[in-house]
Amino acid sequence: MKSKTSEPILFEIAENKDLADNPKVLRVILDPKFTRIDFGYNATGQYIKGGWIRMSPKTYVEVQGLAEKFLLTETTGITIAPKKVVFQSVKDWQFFTLYFQPIPQKDCVINIIEEENPTPDDFNYYGIELKMNEGVGILQNL
Amino acid sequence: MPINKSAYRRYKIIDQLVLNKMKRFPTMTEIIDACWDKLGIDTSPETIQKDMANMRKLPPEGFDAPIYYDHKGRGYAYSDPDYELGGVSLSDTDIETIRESIEFIQTIGGSRISEKFNHAMEKILSTSIEEFSAGNTKQAILQTMNPPKSRGFEHFDLFYKACREKTPVSLVHYSYKKRNFSVLTIHPFMIKEFENKWYVMGFSEKHNQIRTFGLDRVFDPFLLKKKYIPVDKSTCEKEAHDYYGVFPIPNQKKQGVKIHVSALVTNYFEAYPIHESQVIEKEANGSSVISFNLIPTIELTRLFLSHGYHVKVIEPKWLIEFTENLK
Numbered sequence: 001m002k003s004k005t006s007e008p009i010l011f012e013i014a015e016n017k018d019l020a021d022n023p024k025v026l027r028v029i030l031d032p033k034f035t036r037i038d039f040g041y042n043a044t045g046q047y048i049k050g051g052w053i054r055m056s057p058k059t060y061v062e063v064q065g066l067a068e069k070f071l072l073t074e075t076t077g078i079t080i081a082p083k084k085v086v087f088q089s090v091k092d093w094q095f096f097t098l099y100f101q102p103i104p105q106k107d108c109v110i111n112i113i114e115e116e117n118p119t120p121d122d123f124n125y126y127g128i129e130l131k132m133n134e135g136v137g138i139l140q141n142l
Numbered sequence: 143m144p145i146n147k148s149a150y151r152r153y154k155i156i157d158q159l160v161l162n163k164m165k166r167f168p169t170m171t172e173i174i175d176a177c178w179d180k181l182g183i184d185t186s187p188e189t190i191q192k193d194m195a196n197m198r199k200l201p202p203e204g205f206d207a208p209i210y211y212d213h214k215g216r217g218y219a220y221s222d223p224d225y226e227l228g229g230v231s232l233s234d235t236d237i238e239t240i241r242e243s244i245e246f247i248q249t250i251g252g253s254r255i256s257e258k259f260n261h262a263m264e265k266i267l268s269t270s271i272e273e274f275s276a277g278n279t280k281q282a283i284l285q286t287m288n289p290p291k292s293r294g295f296e297h298f299d300l301f302y303k304a305c306r307e308k309t310p311v312s313l314v315h316y317s318y319k320k321r322n323f324s325v326l327t328i329h330p331f332m333i334k335e336f337e338n339k340w341y342v343m344g345f346s347e348k349h350n351q352i353r354t355f356g357l358d359r360v361f362d363p364f365l366l367k368k369k370y371i372p373v374d375k376s377t378c379e380k381e382a383h384d385y386y387g388v389f390p391i392p393n394q395k396k397q398g399v400k401i402h403v404s405a406l407v408t409n410y411f412e413a414y415p416i417h418e419s420q421v422i423e424k425e426a427n428g429s430s431v432i433s434f435n436l437i438p439t440i441e442l443t444r445l446f447l448s449h450g451y452h453v454k455v456i457e458p459k460w461l462i463e464f465t466e467n468l469k
């Protein structure tokens with residue numbers, strides 16, 4: 001358990017009925033150089049072959065109480081629009097990670113905003129609570 | 143970066159000359175001449191200088207060789223008189239055994255052996271070629287299943303380190319059956335291979351019990367700075383010996399299992415016993431009753447089913463039903 005640190009801190013995000021669950025937010029890692037958020041997505045029957053996913057390049061993280069936007073810098077497992085990850089079936093699934101500019105390593109509540117005026121298809125998340133005493137230090141370099 | 147075999151051969155030549163008590167302090171010219179004599183290659187002084195610099199590097203890149211130029215002796219020497227490249231003298235039998243092992247490791251190494259092993263293997267291989275080139279054969283005489291690398295195998299090193307250094311790991315796991323992602327903290331103690339699939343076993347905080355996870359369903363594991371929850375030795379041994387396969391059927395303890403097996407398939411069980419507890423009682427017509435004492439697993443029931451009507455579960459009762467339901 002960590003309070004003040006400059007090493008990467010990992011937070012498991014507990015299942016939460018108030019959070020959208022597809023994609024599901026899995027972990028948040030606060031590193032002095034970046035903020036990393038892991039997601040898991042299951043393709044759905046909404047589209048015949050599972051549809052597609054992508055992230056808006058304008059996606060950002062905001063910390064409640066701060067005016068600053070922490071911008072998306074990199075992705076793995078998902079493409080940045082207009083490119084798409086296209087599924088082949090309704091049973092496909094995808095683990096993916098978004099990297100943002102680093103947010104302060106202290107107790108906070110964050111929102112992940114893909115679209116400021118979202119439709120149900122956009123990946124927006126509100127009220128993800130990060131308590132430093134619930135985070136765990138990571139031993140390796142990321 | 144791997145060192146090429148010619149370089150290893152020159153290192154050995156330099157080492158032999160420096161260790162020669164009859165002619166101490168070999169000069170650069172003598173080393174170059176020796177390379178020509180033994181390798182048939184014209185070697186430049188710059189190459190030898192680079193070789194010596196590489197020999198001085200720490201393992202695994204080099205050999206930590208304390209080689210220096212002795213101005214008084216006007217030649218090269220080791221500052222540690224006990225130093226020897228490789229440090230071990232091998233008998234012919236040792237070398238032969240190593241060569242067989244190398245061939246075996248190369249055969250299975252395609253997907254099962256961690257990448258980092260390759261560097262060490264190259265060193266051994268080069269040394270053996272250097273000393274026993276006459277007996278070396280390029281033709282493989284061993285072959286095993288060597289399928290393409292599977293998803294998740296890249297985590298092998300991390301889990302190996304976590305087991306060895308007793309370090310908890312955070313991972314994302316995807317359940318194929320439940321179609322669900324979950325984040326888990328596990329305290330791994332064993333990596334297991336079964337039918338060319340790799341698994342990590344460890345205490346799962348979320349499940350509050352020991353669980354097994356296929357590496358193919360694990361994403362982005364991280365070593366955690368957290369207190370490790372150890373698993374007692376008897377549990378580890380149980381995991382190693384009491385299963386056929388990987389995933390135990392929930393809530394089942396070690397118990398007797400009996401199957402009736404046709405004469406045809408009895409041959410296979412005789413030839414390839416599946417568990418150390420296996421006992422075969424043959425009947426006059428060649429069929430048999432085979433008993434085991436183990437913790438029943440999903441893989442065990444699948445094996446039974448894979449033989450179709452040739453194998454029939456006769457004990458315990460619950461396993462008869464369980465196997466039927468898997469059909």
